[in-house]
Each structure stands twice: as structure tokens, then as C-alpha cells.
Amino acid sequence: MSTEEKIYLYPVWLRIWHAFNALGILVLIYTGLNMQFAKPGFELIRFDLAVTLHNYAGIIVSISYLAFFIGNIVTSNSKYYKIKPKGLRKRLFKQIRYYTYGMFKNEEAPYPISEKRKFNPIxxxxxxxxxxxxxxxxxxxxxxxxxxxxxxxxVYVLSGIFLTALLHAIIGFLISIFLIIHLYFATIGKKPLSNFKSILTGWH
Structure with missing residues (x-):
């Protein structure tokens, strides 16, 4: 790919945020699993250490998220997240077809990355x-x-702490699943490591 064809998609602040967020979430998943399934005789790490690391990682990720939120307000990065309901179903089905059939037939991606579009509809x-x-x-x-x-x-005769912990665990599980899918789709590029290189250099 020539220099003229490269697109600068990931500014420095976004790459720094991505690194802190990724590391923080990995620590949260690891320590969260330990806290969830620890029992006498089976601990990935000491329970008290897992709790401490989980709390600190949670604070770091929260601050990191605040930086992401503010960054999207004060920079042009927010344009990539704007919702356009009109024609949404058609765009989603078009992308689903590509993921489940088209890309295995070497078809062109229906929504290629450009300066105006960083993400496909899905x-x-x-x-x-x-x-x-x-x-x-x-x-x-x-x-x-x-x-x-x-x-x-x-809340309706159920412990508020229990409900809060349950919601926290459910969302944590869903984010973990998202991370696995996110890593898989990151390998779908010109080369398996192309997208990983992009988040390091900023250039797609």
C-alpha cells in the first residue's frame, strides 16, 4: 500500500486510551473470574489480591473511559459513532451476508474503511x-x-447488593464475549496483523 493510500484513523490520544483500556479490561477479566470461581484449594491468585487488583484496574478503566468520552466530544472522532436509523436493516443484512458468505468468496467489503467511515454497520x-x-x-x-x-x-425482597453484583457480572461477561469477537474480527484485514499494526501506528 502506498503512502498516498494510507488513512490516519487512530490519533495518539486514541491509541494511548486503547492500550490502557485493553490492559485494564484483561486484568478485570482475570481477577473477576478468580473472584467469581475461587474456592478453598483453588485460586488463580490470592482472593484478597484479586479484589485489590480488580478495584485498581476498575478505577483505571473508569478514568480511561472518561478520557475516551471527553475525547469524542472535543475531537472529530465522534463522527464515527453517529447513529443513522434510516436504512439500518439493509446495511446490517448486507454486512452480515459479507461476513457469512462474501468474504469467503473474496468479494469486496460492502463498507470499506475511509476517512469518513471507520466502522462497518455491525x-x-x-x-x-x-x-x-x-x-x-x-x-x-x-x-x-x-x-x-x-x-x-x-428491591422487591431481593438484596440490592446481590442485584448490583449480578448486573455487574452479567455485563462483565458480555464485555468479555465482545472482546473475544473484537480480537477475531481484528484479524480480518489485508493481512491477519494489519489491523493490529494500525492501532499501533495510527495508519490504516
């Missing part, structure tokens, strides 16, 4: 749900679990 709406719905929920429930006095004691 990526865009998935990222919007994850970054603007799931992540805020997991941050809010995480803060509530750190400060349990903020949680309503009882």
Missing part, C-alpha cells in the same frame, strides 16, 4: 452499545459495589 452499532451502554453500566455498578452504602438495601 461494528458501529456494536461499539455504540458496548461503549455507551454496557461500559457506563459496569462502571456505575462497580462504583456502587466499592461504596455499598450507596446501594438500595432491598
Amino acid at each position: 461494528q458501529k452499532y456494536t461499539y455504540v452499545v458496548v461503549m455507551y451502554l454496557m461500559v457506563p453500566i459496569i462502571i456505575i455498578t462497580g462504583i456502587a459495589l466499592l461504596l455499598p452504602e450507596l446501594i438500595i438495601e432491598e
